[in-house]
Amino acid sequence: MSNLGSFIWSIADQLRGPYRPNQYGNVILPLTILRRLDCILEPDRETMRNLAAKYDNPNRLKVEVKKATGRPFYNTSNYSFANLLQDADGLADNLTDYVDRFSPDVDVFEYFDFKKEILALEKAELLREVVTSFKAVDLHPDVVSNADMGDAFEYIIRKFNEAANETSGDHYTPRDAIRLLVDLLFAEKDADLTEDGIIRTLYDPTAGTGGMLSLAEEHLLEQNPNAKLSLYGQEYNGQSYAICKSDLLAKGHDATNIAFGNTLTDDAFAGRHFDFCMSNPPYGVEWKQYAKAVKKEREEAGPYGRFAPGLPSTSDGQMLFLLHLTHKMRAPEDGGGRVGIVMNGSPLFNGAAESGPSNIRKWLLEHDLVEAIVALPTNMFFNTGIATYIWILDNTKHSDRQGLVQLIDGTSFWTKMRKNLGSKGREISDTDRAKVVKLYADFTAADPEFSKVLRNDEFGYWTITVERPMVDGDGNQVLDRKGNPKPDPKRRDTENVPFTYGGSTAGVSGKAEVIQDYFDAEVKPHVPDAWVDQSKTKTGYEIPFNRHFYKYIPPRPLAEIDADLEKQVAKILELLREVEG
Structure with missing residues (x-):
């Protein structure tokens, strides 16, 4: 997936022995983040130290650093990768000091328990060797683009999870799938997005390592370099949160917009609404342990709460995220909002009449929120080959789409990968993606073999x-x-x-x-x-x-079936003769 990721992962070979393969990520991931931030800060190191000597208040210091450097974070330590290795005996203490002196909002190293790893590396007599290796890697954005850095993080996570026998799909979504989702999410608003100096907000309640947020920003800036997209996200996996936050910090975003925690039980952005929302929530994951809190919120919030329309089975919580996102859409009178979410097939049909899932679909359709649903090719994701779908929701549909839902069969638009990555053997190429987006754009004029437009009541x-x-x-x-x-x-x-x-x-x-x-x-x-x-x-x-989209395939002629059976019988008889002989 990434030459850089492969190179960084090769550094893990130095850990062999004292560390087991499933522990490598505890060292490699935080050090990669640290080196990335180190490279970004290096040109203004003296400026930050001088300002730190002048301003004691962290908030004031942050403001002054932002004025002087344009960056929303700082580090006031006297150490960096440039001089850490000069004091061999004090390396562990000096590295700890370096990590401790980031601005308060850079809390990412806490989620790796990195200071504990520093001591473990020193005890194993590996600290100097590993720091030396990372010092040799230039991770400044001018050398390693944000996209390449994202690929590297995802490569490392995948390798880490393979070693730990975990599912990488819990952490990130394939970029080809994200690009299609982003294109569809922005499709109806593309004309608006070209206005000079526009400001829009984007939110992902299952942010992972930040891939969706990053690619959405890239999409907007390609169309309109003067646009500003404020990114917001929440993530409950500590390591993924740390990567996401550090990635956005490196790009100059406000780190306080990325929150740690469980979106279903503790909405970090309660009361906030957004222009665009997107998510790839976990599929088929129980929310039984959160059921008490979710049900309590539903009862207390009443008809206007985020879970008011209904609750899915506790065996699968993805429809809770679907409801959460509809609750986060900017109100129509304020310009409206759009949602893009990837789910498996069960939210389409699970649950009998007046069950929780059915009532959720009823609420979405009767409020005319579902704009389009796109079936993706199978074998698209790293840890599963199941069928998946992109849902696009909009609370300010164009007049020609009101009261209608577009279903797009995109299952045949894929390109075979040269090498499988886990369960992922197919990808959506630029050409494939363009075909799907065209079907969406053509709407009622789209090829009926791949696109159907139905009334909500159907x-x-x-x-x-x-x-x-x-x-x-x-x-x-x-x-x-x-x-x-x-x-x-x-x-x-x-x-x-x-x-x-x-x-x-x-x-x-x-x-x-x-x-x-x-x-x-x-x-x-x-x-x-x-x-x-x-x-x-x-x-x-x-x-x-x-x-x-069902297509009737007539059975083969009986004569053809009989001929095949005769061939198989002949093979079996030949094998039996060999055994008897």
Whole structure:
């Protein structure tokens, strides 16, 4: 993935023996971050030290450093990689002093417990050797671009997790998938984004190492170098948080915009709303341990809370992040917001009518928030080959998209990789990405083989309960006190009736008529004594993506199948003869 990453990882060979392979990252990652920041600070080292001598207050010092250097962070130590090795006996103490004297918002080394690693390296007599190796690597942004640095971090994390037998996909998303998500996220706003000097905000509640935030910023600056995109994120994995924060610090962003913690239980940006939101939340991960806090928040927040529409099963929390992002969109009266989120297939259809997931889909569709859903190729991610989808949400849809959802089948737009990376054997090339974005842009004029546009109500249905009468031993119906047939629970059945049955376009308002038409045509001719218990009717929503793109493939001719069978039988007989011989 990265020559730089490979080179940095090769330094880990020096740790062999005292460190196990699954421990290498505890040393390599913080030292890579430290060297990156060291290279950035080096040109203004004396300026920072002079200002530190003049201003004792950290906040005032930060302001003055920003004025003098343009950087939002500083380090006031007398040590750096330039002189650390000059005092061989004091190397551990001096390196610790260097780490301690960063500005307070540079808390990234705490999440690696790096000072403990410094002592461990000294005890193993490896500290000088490792520091010498990192000193030889120039990681200044003029030498190593932000994109290359991001690739290097991701390479190191992947290697670290392979050694620890962990899943790298918990930490980062393939850049080709991010680029497609970013293109789709910004697509409807591209015209606005070219205005000179615009300021926009972007938020990722599952920021990982910051790949999504970085690529989104790159996309905007390519179109408009004078634009400013303020980046916000939250991450609960300590090492990923540290990398994300240090990466944004290196680019001159405000480090306080990156928060550590669990977004679901402690929203670090409560009350804040953003122009753009994006996320690749964990799939199929239990949130049982957070259920008490989430349910309590839902009860206390009432109808306007972030989880008000419903709760998914505790076995999979990705729809909680979906709800969280809709809650973070800038209000329509303030310009509106857009969301891009990558999820697996279950949020499209899991849960029966009026279950938590179904109610979430109902809320999204009835509020006309879902703009497009794109099916990605399989084998796109590093730790899974499952089907994944990009959802694009917008609370200020263009007039021609209002009341509609575009489904795009992008599963065939991929290029085979020369070498697999874990489960990832396919990538979305620039050409593939352009095809998908064009399908999105063409909207109703897009190729119907790959794009379908449906009304919101076409995803709705009613689950009706069909009752049959109970009969006594003589074959007579058993009646209740009011003289009505008593239903037999053993003969009870349910049917799903689409809102659109019989060509109806009335949506929810057509409930009584559509259900009756369905019952008369589909049920009554087969069971004349049945009836619908209206009190048990439930409303549900699902997005049967694959059904809309299903292509019938006729079975092979019998003669062809017989010929294949004969060939296989002949092979088996030949093998048996060899065994008998």
